Amino acid sequence: MSELWFTKDHEWVRVDNGEGTVGVSDYAQKQLGDMVFIDLPAIGVTFAQGDTAAVAESVKAASEVYAPVSGVVEAINADLNNTPSMVNEDPYGQGWFFRMHLTSPSDLTSLMDETAYEAYINELG
Amino acid sequence: MTEPDPTTLEETPLAALHRELGARMVPFAGYLMPVHFAGGILAEHQHCRSQAALFDVSHMGQARLSRKSAVAALETLVPGDISGLPPGRIRYTMFTNAAGGVEDDLMVTNAGDHLFLVVNASRKAADLNHLRTITGEACELVSLPDRALLALQGPAAGGAMARLAPEVQDMTFLSARSMQVAGIPCFVCRSGYTGEDGFEISVAAADVLDLARRLLALPEVRPAGLGARDSLRLEAGLSLYGNDLTPEITPVEAGLAWVVGKRRREGGGFPGADIILDQIASGPKRRRVGLKLTDRVPARAHAVITDEGGRPVGEVTSGGFSPSLGHPIAMGYVDSRVAAPGTALRVIVRDVPREAIVTPMPFVAHRYKKD
Numbered sequence: 001m002s003e004l005w006f007t008k009d010h011e012w013v014r015v016d017n018g019e020g021t022v023g024v025s026d027y028a029q030k031q032l033g034d035m036v037f038i039d040l041p042a043i044g045v046t047f048a049q050g051d052t053a054a055v056a057e058s059v060k061a062a063s064e065v066y067a068p069v070s071g072v073v074e075a076i077n078a079d080l081n082n083t084p085s086m087v088n089e090d091p092y093g094q095g096w097f098f099r100m101h102l103t104s105p106s107d108l109t110s111l112m113d114e115t116a117y118e119a120y121i122n123e124l125g
Numbered sequence: 126m127t128e129p130d131p132t133t134l135e136e137t138p139l140a141a142l143h144r145e146l147g148a149r150m151v152p153f154a155g156y157l158m159p160v161h162f163a164g165g166i167l168a169e170h171q172h173c174r175s176q177a178a179l180f181d182v183s184h185m186g187q188a189r190l191s192r193k194s195a196v197a198a199l200e201t202l203v204p205g206d207i208s209g210l211p212p213g214r215i216r217y218t219m220f221t222n223a224a225g226g227v228e229d230d231l232m233v234t235n236a237g238d239h240l241f242l243v244v245n246a247s248r249k250a251a252d253l254n255h256l257r258t259i260t261g262e263a264c265e266l267v268s269l270p271d272r273a274l275l276a277l278q279g280p281a282a283g284g285a286m287a288r289l290a291p292e293v294q295d296m297t298f299l300s301a302r303s304m305q306v307a308g309i310p311c312f313v314c315r316s317g318y319t320g321e322d323g324f325e326i327s328v329a330a331a332d333v334l335d336l337a338r339r340l341l342a343l344p345e346v347r348p349a350g351l352g353a354r355d356s357l358r359l360e361a362g363l364s365l366y367g368n369d370l371t372p373e374i375t376p377v378e379a380g381l382a383w384v385v386g387k388r389r390r391e392g393g394g395f396p397g398a399d400i401i402l403d404q405i406a407s408g409p410k411r412r413r414v415g416l417k418l419t420d421r422v423p424a425r426a427h428a429v430i431t432d433e434g435g436r437p438v439g440e441v442t443s444g445g446f447s448p449s450l451g452h453p454i455a456m457g458y459v460d461s462r463v464a465a466p467g468t469a470l471r472v473i474v475r476d477v478p479r480e481a482i483v484t485p486m487p488f489v490a491h492r493y494k495k496d
Contacts, residue, residue, distance in 0.1 A: 030149075031149075033149075033160075033161060033165055033166055033352065034165045034166055034167040036421070036423065036446035036453075037421045037422055037423060037446070037453075039422065039475065055475065057422070057423050057446070058166075059166040059167060059170075059352060059356055059445060059446055059448065060160065060166060060352050060445075061425070062423070062425055081421070088165075
């Protein structure tokens with residue numbers, strides 16, 4: 001399993017052979033609460049790092065999910081249409097949002113590794 | 126996910142208990158309040174619909190109006206028939222303004238020797254100032270910041286409460302009386318904000334922790350937070366002040382013309398009476414409606430509502446996912462010409478029009494104890 005990289009907005013990306021799988025962190029799913037709908041991007045759409053890529057709708061509120069790196073959407077997790085609760089139950093596994101082809105792999109250098117992210121969320125309290 | 130500085134927020138006397146129970150605390154109306162506990166909003170919502178949920182609503186404002194002119198004085202601020210309210214009965218009413226809009230909604234109880242008022246947390250200071258305009262020798266206002274408020278709601282609430290206070294068994298919806306609950310002096314109202322049977326219990330702040338622990342020790346009862354409170358009241362079709370009721374919206378537009386008592390329709394004498402009575406007679410230009418969304422995308426407050434041709438006809442004021450129904454629901458204001466149940470409309474969510482059908486409220490039937 002490859003390494004996870006995290007944004008300050010609590011997205012994660014896992015990169016294998018230039019393909020990045022994107023989701024939201026366990027911290028994020030706990031903050032957002034029970035998911036009821038995930039508005040996923042269309043396949044083929046291009047995002048720059050930080051663009052709004054998806055919307056996570058919990059019982060409580062709608063929260064934007066940003067592209068952690070620049071790239072082109074190659075696949076989406078269609079299972080979330082019927083079971084958005086996967087994001088709560090398995091945020092780093094079956095709760096993934098979409099997969100993208102990285103167009104600027106150096107974007108990863110601006111992200112946090114797991115150790116740095118853990119320190120970051122501990123600071124948030 | 127940035128939040129205001131929590132150090133400036135007030136807490137209720139149960140804040141430590143909430144944290145002990147795993148609450149996620151969020152700012153609400155100047156208070157740090159539990160939005161949900163360890164199990165999450167969906168589980169709390171479903172527990173309230175199937176068993177009984179305990180809510181801390183101590184952030185709400187409680188006050189007493191007393192002396193011989195209290196009733197007449199209050200009637201100059203609200204359209205409700207307060208003089209016709211029998212002892213031990215509760216009435217939902219609202220403070221209106223000169224334009225007929227709603228400054229707050231509140232519950233008024235005839236407690237015998239005084240009127241007991243419960244107002245929204247966000248409007249507490251404004252309401253007290255407003256009430257001070259009618260006080261004098263014959264009408265005394267006493268704010269009750271040392272009182273806490275608990276809501277026990279759900280189909281099992283009646284049976285659970287009866288084990289701690291047998292007297293509640295013969296209480297019906299919108300009745301109130303003083304009694305001991307588990308030996309603790311309380312003022313118990315059979316009322317609530319979920320559409321379920323249940324109680325709102327006013328108790329001394331010093332006793333509320335003891336009372337909350339006694340209630341939570343009952344097997345049917347679990348704690349619930351503001352998240353479930355909001356999804357429950359939305360399913361019940363109940364308005365949230367600040368969203369569905371504002372100073373720009375009249376009770377008639379809100380579908381709440383029934384708060385204007387028969388005697389008050391004849392005599393007026395409350396702020397905005399001319400406008401409100403005219404709207405009752407000729408019909409309002411816009412109306413609050415329920416909307417059922419046909420796909421899974423929730424529409425939230427401020428989403429634009431259009432007709433099938435894409436012309437704007439109104440705006441969503443509350444919306445979210447209905448845990449009981451399994452699909453999104455919303456309420457909002459639309460042009461009266463498209464307010465009939467069954468009308469197909471569109472709600473714009475992130476630039477995409479989504480189908481929404483005008484639906485009678487409540488979305489989930491009320492289960493009050495009427496007899």
